[in-house]
Amino acid sequence: MNRPQRHLAQIVEAGTLAAELSALHAEHGASAAFRTAMLARLKAVRAEGLATIEDWLSEDGRGLACARRIAALQDAIVEAVFLFATRTAFPADNPSASERLSVIATGGYGRGTMAPGSDVDLLFLLPYKKTPWSESVIEQILYTLWDMELKVGHAVRSVDDCIRLAKSDMTIRTSILDARFLCGDREMFEELEARFEAEVVTGTGAEFIEAKLAERDARHARVGESRYLVEPNVKDGKGGLRDLQTLFWIAKYFYRVGTGEELVDLGVLDRSEARQFRRCEDFLWAVRCHLHFLTGRADERLTFDLQRDMAMRLGYTPHPGLREVERFMKHYFLVAKDVGDLTRIVCSDLEMRHVKRTQVLSRFMQRLRRRKPGHLAESGDFVIEANRLNVTDDLAFERDPVNLIRMFFLADKYNLPFHPEALKLARRSLKLIDQSLRENPEANRLFMKVLTSRNDPEVVLRRMNEAGVLGRFIPEFGRIVGLVQFNMYHHFTVDEHLVRSIGILADIEQGRHADDHPLANEIIHTIQNREVLYLALFLHDIAKGRPEDHSIAGARIARRLAPRLGFSPADTDTVAWLIENHLTMSMIAQSRDLADRKTIEDFAAQVQSLERLKLLLILTVADIRAVGPGVWNGWKGQLLRTLYYETEPVLAGGHSQTQRTVRIAAAQAALREALADWSEAEFAAYRDRHYPAYWLRTDLERQIEHARFLRDLDVQRRKLATRAKPDEFREITEITVFAPDHPRLLSIITGACAAAGANIVDAQIFTTSDGFALDTIFVSRELPEDADERRRAERIGRLIEQALEGKAPLPDLVGKRTVPKSRLRAFSVEPYVLVNNTWSNRFTVIEISGLDRPGLLFELTGVLARLNLNIASAHIATFGERAIDVFYVTDLTGQKITNANRQAAIRRHLLQVFQPAREGAPA
Numbered sequence: 001m002n003r004p005q006r007h008l009a010q011i012v013e014a015g016t017l018a019a020e021l022s023a024l025h026a027e028h029g030a031s032a033a034f035r036t037a038m039l040a041r042l043k044a045v046r047a048e049g050l051a052t053i054e055d056w057l058s059e060d061g062r063g064l065a066c067a068r069r070i071a072a073l074q075d076a077i078v079e080a081v082f083l084f085a086t087r088t089a090f091p092a093d094n095p096s097a098s099e100r101l102s103v104i105a106t107g108g109y110g111r112g113t114m115a116p117g118s119d120v121d122l123l124f125l126l127p128y129k130k131t132p133w134s135e136s137v138i139e140q141i142l143y144t145l146w147d148m149e150l151k152v153g154h155a156v157r158s159v160d161d162c163i164r165l166a167k168s169d170m171t172i173r174t175s176i177l178d179a180r181f182l183c184g185d186r187e188m189f190e191e192l193e194a195r196f197e198a199e200v201v202t203g204t205g206a207e208f209i210e211a212k213l214a215e216r217d218a219r220h221a222r223v224g225e226s227r228y229l230v231e232p233n234v235k236d237g238k239g240g241l242r243d244l245q246t247l248f249w250i251a252k253y254f255y256r257v258g259t260g261e262e263l264v265d266l267g268v269l270d271r272s273e274a275r276q277f278r279r280c281e282d283f284l285w286a287v288r289c290h291l292h293f294l295t296g297r298a299d300e301r302l303t304f305d306l307q308r309d310m311a312m313r314l315g316y317t318p319h320p321g322l323r324e325v326e327r328f329m330k331h332y333f334l335v336a337k338d339v340g341d342l343t344r345i346v347c348s349d350l351e352m353r354h355v356k357r358t359q360v361l362s363r364f365m366q367r368l369r370r371r372k373p374g375h376l377a378e379s380g381d382f383v384i385e386a387n388r389l390n391v392t393d394d395l396a397f398e399r400d401p402v403n404l405i406r407m408f409f410l411a412d413k414y415n416l417p418f419h420p421e422a423l424k425l426a427r428r429s430l431k432l433i434d435q436s437l438r439e440n441p442e443a444n445r446l447f448m449k450v451l452t453s454r455n456d457p458e459v460v461l462r463r464m465n466e467a468g469v470l471g472r473f474i475p476e477f478g479r480i481v482g483l484v485q486f487n488m489y490h491h492f493t494v495d496e497h498l499v500r501s502i503g504i505l506a507d508i509e510q511g512r513h514a515d516d517h518p519l520a521n522e523i524i525h526t527i528q529n530r531e532v533l534y535l536a537l538f539l540h541d542i543a544k545g546r547p548e549d550h551s552i553a554g555a556r557i558a559r560r561l562a563p564r565l566g567f568s569p570a571d572t573d574t575v576a577w578l579i580e581n582h583l584t585m586s587m588i589a590q591s592r593d594l595a596d597r598k599t600i601e602d603f604a605a606q607v608q609s610l611e612r613l614k615l616l617l618i619l620t621v622a623d624i625r626a627v628g629p630g631v632w633n634g635w636k637g638q639l640l641r642t643l644y645y646e647t648e649p650v651l652a653g654g655h656s657q658t659q660r661t662v663r664i665a666a667a668q669a670a671l672r673e674a675l676a677d678w679s680e681a682e683f684a685a686y687r688d689r690h691y692p693a694y695w696l697r698t699d700l701e702r703q704i705e706h707a708r709f710l711r712d713l714d715v716q717r718r719k720l721a722t723r724a725k726p727d728e729f730r731e732i733t734e735i736t737v738f739a740p741d742h743p744r745l746l747s748i749i750t751g752a753c754a755a756a757g758a759n760i761v762d763a764q765i766f767t768t769s770d771g772f773a774l775d776t777i778f779v780s781r782e783l784p785e786d787a788d789e790r791r792r793a794e795r796i797g798r799l800i801e802q803a804l805e806g807k808a809p810l811p812d813l814v815g816k817r818t819v820p821k822s823r824l825r826a827f828s829v830e831p832y833v834l835v836n837n838t839w840s841n842r843f844t845v846i847e848i849s850g851l852d853r854p855g856l857l858f859e860l861t862g863v864l865a866r867l868n869l870n871i872a873s874a875h876i877a878t879f880g881e882r883a884i885d886v887f888y889v890t891d892l893t894g895q896k897i898t899n900a901n902r903q904a905a906i907r908r909h910l911l912q913v914f915q916p917a918r919e920g921a922p923a
Contacts, residue, residue, distance in 0.1 A: 012045050014076040014183075018083035025088050039147050042077060046148065049073040050116055054293050058313070063286025064278075067113035070289070071105075074120060077148075078103065078141065079183045085140040086184075092133055099133045101126060102181065102188040103141070107153070110178035111248070115288045117298030120145060121153040123179060125188050128158055151298075159192050166200045170211045173200060177252060205254040209350060216246050230484050230491055232332065234288045235300040239336025241284045244277070247346055254350070268349045269342070270424070276338055283335050290314065302332070321546040326484050333482035333493050340466060341427075349420055379403065382410055390419035397429040401437045402446070404429060404469055409446040412453050412460040426467050433472035444565045447473065451502070452534045454510070458503025465495060476542050476557050483545045491628020494544045501537050501626035508618065515729075516632070519641045520621045523614045532571050535562060536578035537619050555580035577612065578619055585620045589639040590877035591847065591886045594646055595697030598840045603643065604650040613651060617644050634730035635761055635778065667695040671703050686710070689768045693872075697764070706736070706774060713738060719772070720804060722797030726789040731781045732761060733793045739804050741773040743892075746871050747861035749777060751810035752800040754855040763874040810858070829882050831914040833907040837896050843872055843888035844897040846906065850914040852883035859913045860885055867906060868892050 021038055028034035053073065057066040082103055086092070092099050107121035108114060124138050138156060145152045157165070166173040176196055181189040201208075219236050236242050251257050255266055263269045269277065290313050291299050294306065302310065311328035318324045381396040381403050382389060389411050397403050404426060411418060437443055450460050464470040471478025480494040492500065507513055509530070514521040527533060539561070543553035555576040562572040584606065592599045607613045617640060625632045668687055675683060686707060698706070705725070713721050723736040737749055746765060753760050759780040766774045779796070783789040802808040831850030839845040848860060857876060864871060869889040877884045890896060897903055 012049055012073065012076045014079035014083065017042075017045060017076060017080035018087070021080060021084040022088040025084070030089070035147075038144070042081075042144065042148055046073065046077060050293075054116075054289075057286065057289060057293075061286060061315075062282060063284065063289060064113065064282045066289045067115060067285045070116060070118070071109060071112045071114040074109065074114060075105070075182060078105075078120075078122070078145070081141050081144050082137070082183045085137045089140055090133060090136045095133075096131075098127055098129075098131050100185040100188060101134050101137055102184040102186070102192075104189055104192075105180045105182050106155075106175040106178055108178075108245070110175070110180045111245070112180060113285065115285075115298070116292040117151075118292075119151045119153050121175065122155075122182075123162075123175070124154065124156045125162070125185075125192060126156065126158050127188065130156065159188060159195060162192055163195050163199055166196065170208070170215070173208065174212070174249060176200075177249060201253060208253050209250055212246055212249055213347070216243065230329070230493070231301055231303050232336065233301050234284060234291060237336075239333075239339040241281075241288060243339050243343055244281055244284065247277075247342060250346060250350070263346075268346060273342060273345060277342055280335050280338050280342070283331075284339075286314065287332065302329075321548075322483075326545070329484035330482040330493075333484065337466060337482065344466075345420055345424065379406055379410070382407065384416065385419055387416070388419040388422075389414070389416040390422045391425060394425060397425060397432055401429075401432040401434075402440055402443045404433060404437070405443045405446045405450075405473065408450050408460050408464050408469070411463070412450055412455055412457070415455065418463065423467055426469060430468050430472050433469065438473060438475075439564060441566070443473070448531060448535075448565055451538060452531050453506075456503070457506055457534075458499055461499045461502060465499060471495075474561070476539075476561070480542060480544055491631070492626075494541050497626055498538055498541055501540075501622045502534065504622040504625045505534060505537055505618070508622065516634075517621050517625075517637055519637075519644060520618045524618055527614050527618075528611055529571060529574075532567070532574050532578075533615050533618060535565065535567070536575045536582070536615070537622055539575070540579050540582045540619065540623060542579075551580050551582060574612065574615070578615055581606070581616065582619055582623060585616050585640065585643060586624060586636075587877075587884075589620075589643045590636065591875045591884050592845075593840070593843075593873045593875065593886075593888050594639070594642050595693070595873075596840050596843070596888070600643075600646045600650055602839070604647050607647065607651065610648065610651050613644065613647055633732070633780075634727070635732040635780075638730050639762075664692055664695045667698075667700070667703070670700050671707065674700065674704050675707060689770055690766070691769065694766045694774075698766075702776070709736065710738065710774070720801055722794075722800055724790055724793030724797055726781065726786045726793065728781070728786060732778045733781050733789055735777045735779060735793055735797055735800070737773070737775045737777065737797075737800055737804075739773055739775075741767050741771055743868065743870065744862070744865040745773050745804075746775065746874065747858060747865050748803050748810065749775060749800055750861050751855070751858035752803040752808065753777060753779060753796060754858045755803075755808070755810060756796045756799050757854075758796050759878075760857055760876050762876055765871060765873055831911055833910045835897065835903040835906055837898065840888060842896075843890055846887045846889060846910070847884065848886070848910055849882060849884045852878050852881055856883055856913070857885060860887075860910065863909050863913060864889065867909060869897070869906075870894070 020041060024037045024041065025034055028037060050070070050073070053066055053069045056069070057063070086101075102125035104110070104123040104125055105112075105121065106123050108118055109121050122141075124134075126134055130138075142152060142154060162172070162176055166176050176192070179189070179192070219242065232240065234240050251263055251268075255263060255268065257263060257266065261274060264271055264274050287302070287310065288300070290310060291302065291306065294309055294313065299306070307329060308323075308325045311325040314328055316324040316328040316331075319327060322330075381392050381400060383392050384390070389407065391397070391403070391407075400406075407418075407422060407426065410416065450464070451457055453460065461470065464473075465477075465481065471481050477495065477498075480498075483494040508517060508520050509524050511521055524530075524533075536558070539554055539558050541550060541554065542557055543550040546553050558576045558579050559572055562575050563569075567575065584603075588594075588599065588603050594600070607616065620640060621632075621637070624636060671687075672678075672683055678686075689710075695703075705723075709721075709723055713719075720739045722738075725734045725736070727734065735753075739745060746763065750760060750763075760777055761780055762778040764776040764778075768774060779793070781789055783792055799808060803810050829849075829851040831848070833849075834845075834847040836845045836847065846864075850856075857874075861871065861874070864887060868891065869887075870892060872888040872890065874888075875886040877886075897906065
């Protein structure tokens, strides 16, 4: 289909616009009225031009053309103002040699591409120094652009200044590299170009490239190391436009070319890669321009609240198992992957030309010594060249397609980076990966060696993925490459999450970061088959993006794939079981009462064996750690360890219910020993204040702290107090509250925490025999230093005390803390309420799930109090935008809620809490 040609002349022409400005000047003179009329006309031209360009973008979808049209629109405006300034406002009838001026575009504007919100970077080039004439013209241009509310970056320099500064300042050097003549004296611009080439560029290619790549690495570190972050920065993120621009700079500076086609002529890229460069650039510019048009400002980050609207603008539609926004973001990440491929190709070529340092494959393997060139013993089809793994000739993969897998095995074994020619050939040979190769025993054996490597499997798997080999060899993996889960919990695409999880598992096995997950590091060396664990973790999310439950579908994939990879029926069954249950341990640990025997017994019945318990714990730790920064914390680790330690003896045949009295007696005896300075009468009185649940659910350290805390309060005759204790390892802070017991107590405590901006992660609730409550609230740690965190927690504690005394208006305080509405509207979480009497022998368990927001827990506990329910324990878990809050409750007589009508009323009232949030009203 032929698209109509779009010419900017249809919108504006610089000479015509300059004549209009001159006519306005003739009408109004140099007055305020003229300035108002001039600005109104220029703003109208720009607004009309951008509106037309946006319409064209919506029609033809050509992002790069859109960026060029916007730059051309800006060119016309700058040139028109320059012509007006030099011909009408400040004409130089007999200009001297010093009254010359060249107006030059630099930066992205200099490359001739702009988004609607891009900066206007200008260089005013002078022969020697400013004259009154040049100063007047420059001021006319700058003040006009500033009054148009454009972001203008500018410099006023002579050619000598430019050359001198470019030699010492890489930023200025890059800006001149991008320089493009706009208007004025062309001879000065040509002089700058010639001198820049001769005096700055010549002989400094290696220096420039090292600086640009170091700048790129620093930028990635600032905005996110991975190109698979689910809220990517289109301009500065990894795989974004700036990476393509870095390649442009390198091409122009080192290779002395200006287009991808010229890189083809030099042999750096082949024609398909040059086309890929253009497609990536066009797509990313379309996304960036749409993003600016959509928001009306220079937004560069594809945040969740914008992604759905962007998908609609770009014409994506839903498919089974994938929403339109997920299809759009998958396309985005596939393009980011292509940008990474192009970057590696060019950087590898530079390494071959000894411009860039060669890196070892793995950051953990520092044993590499320079290896002699020559063939590798394992295969005559591979050779070491310049300390990199290469193929002997272009037929290496055709001769033996297994070499496509063997290449990655050898790179891992010898910690060798890949020769660019080997990777190029592998990408071009992907069609050789067919069903025959997938079923080849040697290929599958080598793949498992890579997956379960004791070196650094994450790095090699990522290279396999980026080369396209992994997705072809495991087609199910290919389906989730670039796949985004549209939620606030997951930070990476599904394929990146899986690869990262293998890296975390390797860290655990090698004892790295042992302080973060000590139990996993300890038990991983006791499991029977490590390959089972690696494969299960690699496949645990492989079925994401399908209409059915990904855990069940993933288990089915594992049962089909594991035998192909050499697993026995028994090991295949274990792999499938781990995938089907990979969320179970995390959910139970975070949302169930681990001191309730029924919780442990039900979990043990599901796990069935100690070996599966070990495997599931390690898999769960690696899975959570790989979700993204900040998701894992010591509190989650402690919950998982508690669940493991409670379940382990049940699976071994111990911990029967008859031991309950023995365990209570043992706990009391241990506390008595720790409180040796207390009299028998004093200890007996304290012991009798607590019910059996307290002795079963509270560890000795906390029991000692509680005893001394309550003793001090008795001495002071206080009936209300709080106590704060930061816990650096678990990354939580405990706030203990002692107060007279009443049904709304927990609601008031949670409201005070919400008003203070504290995020509650769990709550331990006890009542005493003398009518008091001893509640411990666990909140997320926010400050790095214990002293600072303690002061913060003490402020929260004081607010809790004020609220319990009726001195703090909680509804008003909580209502002020609202989530931005746009952030809420980005997600749709269907709330549900479960009322279950089978999860506990003594309590009714209420599980509530819905869209999280500040004050939600306050509202939920308030509803439970109004329904006359006693809360025995509360467990709070958040997964991005979804909150899952679980309450163990009884009625006021201490009985379960068994009446169907009352259960229905509980569900109805709790669901009403989510109604305002679903409509976008303030929380």
